[in-house]
């Protein structure tokens with residue numbers, strides 16, 4: 001974990017509709033905004049969302065962002081198998097692939113990227129709700145990349161769900177932390 | 187100015203419009219613009235302004251015509267098929283010299299097309315679309331912040347020239363989220379009151395009438411010539427564009443809106459590979475930034491247009507370049523957004539063919 | 542699959558699976574129309590016009606020739622088809638936004654001309670496809686994404702009653718409002734659809750069947766709740782009734 005923190009990150013977050021991938025992206029985006037970084041979030045929208053994968057792209061940088069559309073991301077978060085199949089090949093050499101192993105039971109093929117594995121479903125289940133699996137993943141991602149601080153993510157989440165659903169917030173924060181712990185040593 | 191907040195492009199344009207003094211909104215739902223009308227439905231009543239969902243775009247545009255006749259700041263938003271339906275009304279509004287603001291969140295076409303981002307309504311926006319000798323002021327933002335600031339510009343331009351203003355966005359800008367700073371609400375004294383021509387009941391003054399026609403061709407020609415004087419002024423004063431890394435550029439890209447923004451990443455790739463590329467990004471599509479492109483053509487080896495269409499703006503670029511250097515084109519259509527690398531590959535092919 | 546075939550997919554439907562949301566009644570309506578086309582042996586000579594709305598892909602589900610009209614213009618497109626090929630059977634399938642907002646002029650004039658076509662009109666009181674905006678048939682007080690404070694009669698007017706409007710037009714040969722909430726409703730609806738196509742085949746004039754339907758997704762209700770809501774809220778506003786019947790008895 002002694003890698004220098006690199007600020008430019010282009011991240012594709014992809015999964016089934018309902019896995020909360022849009023929220024992962026939006027929370028990351030809010031956190032980056034709080035750190036006064038430049039950031040863009042774009043969703044996939046329209047028919048492709050109905051059936052297969054939903055994905056969003058987050059670009060974070062210290063200088064104004066050119067393309068919010070990314071074909072060669074620095075990182076991919078794959079929440080399901082179709083996402084792995086679709087996006088593994090697009091990652092820039094040296095980039096990061098984070099796998100949700102509670103859904104993905106197969107191995108990536110690339111050797112020139114860093115792969116991290118988190119059983120988000122199981123960890124979320126222990127916390128008390130499958131629904132926070134997305135925050136486990138986000139916690140892990142922030143732990144890996146350090147693109148924003150976990151503290152900013154916490155603040156972003158507080159803003160988003162804090163006021164309305166305090167009990168939900170507590171669980172989400174726990175999930176973030178658990179996610180971060182889960183990649184320690186990987 | 188306030189701190190930054192995270193908004194979807196559609197919502198940001200809506201909020202900016204009402205801060206820019208939009209009093210009345212008429213519209214009809216259509217993807218990928220619906221967040222805009224939905225935001226208006228929620229916010230306009232909240233601040234004591236008027237929102238109405240029309241029964242169609244045809245009705246909406248004529249509601250705009252009516253509201254504009256009263257000199258009230260009014261706007262609508264739609265997406266491609268809806269803007270096609272508005273064309274008749276747009277022609278009348280332009281012919282009647284009325285200020286109004288339109289947003290077209292362009293999607294893939296023709297026909298029903300799809301709901302993905304596109305730039306294939308450039309001809310429609312800049313070359314007419316509706317019938318007759320008229321011009322729209324056409325602006326196109328590349329970022330959400332630019333779109334927000336542009337709403338203020340759009341209402342001001344519409345009022346200043348008594349001419350409809352069209353903002354051409356696309357589905358990607360509409361759906362994207364980006365931190366923005368929202369300017370404050372403008373104060374009423376910054377909005378011209380149009381007392382000199384608006385229809386508000388004549389009281390003790392002489393009657394005002396507003397029409398878009400004259401059956402006497404001599405008079406109609408006079409009307410049109412007068413409009414063309416205005417268009418001339420707009421061309422002289424209101425050209426807007428951004429130049430990016432053009433100082434030492436050997437290749438000038440020309441692209442607008444989302445495509446212009448994507449190209450900045452392509453340019454980085456190009457420069458890493460030793461091709462000195464730069465960008466001229468038209469912000470006003472009409473008046474078109476012809477001069478900077480003409481001047482660039484004196485310095486660069488190639489002027490390459492990139493669009494999310496089969497090539498519409500490229501015709502204006504070629505007019506500006508006038509054959510001085512090669513003017514290749516790269517585009518994707520039907521709602522496909524070209525990626526930075528894909529355009530870079532296209533650039534490499536064109537560049538290698540040239541040198 | 543094991544067991545006996547209790548009923549089969551009508552020939553007038555393709556093998557493509559419906560893409561409608563779970564519990565949506567568009568699928569039931571499709572099936573009824575297809576069954577009638579089969580029963581009346583019209584499938585081979587029918588041309589359909591799909592709308593812009595959730596049923597924009599209806600031509601993929603019906604195994605008949607078909608096209609999609611611009612939003613609201615289905616009956617005009619159908620008129621063009623019918624006037625070119627008067628011996629074919631032509632029907633439109635339209636939602637409330639399509640038929641009663643943007644397409645109101647076409648609806649009224651097609652009916653008034655007594656155009657020999659049939660319209661299946663799905664009234665779910667909302668714009669389904671675009672994500673739940675207010676429809677001309679939305680109920681007073683109903684919250685939609687463009688009437689977030691509830692539809693107000695004062696500013697947005699009242700729900701449009703399409704059948705009540707059309708019943709004064711002499712060109713209409715068959716006009717009925719039905720629903721699909723219970724098995725019995727479905728039987729009644731099927732009879733209505735049969736009469737509507739019979740009116741066309743006999744050249745009596747324009748026929749329209751309004752189906753009071755549901756949109757669980759955009760009403761924010763479960764499929765079962767949506768049936769109950771339709772019964773409680775929609776039916777009092779849109780009473781089931783035969784408005785015009787120039788067909789008489791059909792077997």
Ligand SMILES: Cc1ncc(C[n+]2csc(CCOP(=O)(O)OP(=O)(O)O)c2C)c(N)n1
Pocket residue numbers: 214215216217243267268271593594595596612635636637638639640663665667668669670671676
């Ligand atoms: C000219 C035009 N305006 C708007 C739209 C967007 N649009 C597509 S479907 C639709 C409304 C659909 O509602 P409805 O007809 O009630 O059908 P439902 O989806 O509820 O079955 C709208 C407004 C369009 N496609 N074309």
Ligand code: SF4
Pocket residue numbers: 560561562564565566567595665669670755756757758759
């Ligand atoms: S959105 Fe509504 S009308 Fe459309 S398919 Fe789903 S439930 Fe049916």
Ligand SMILES: [Mg+2]
Pocket residue numbers: 636637638663664665666667668669676
């Ligand atoms: Mg409907």
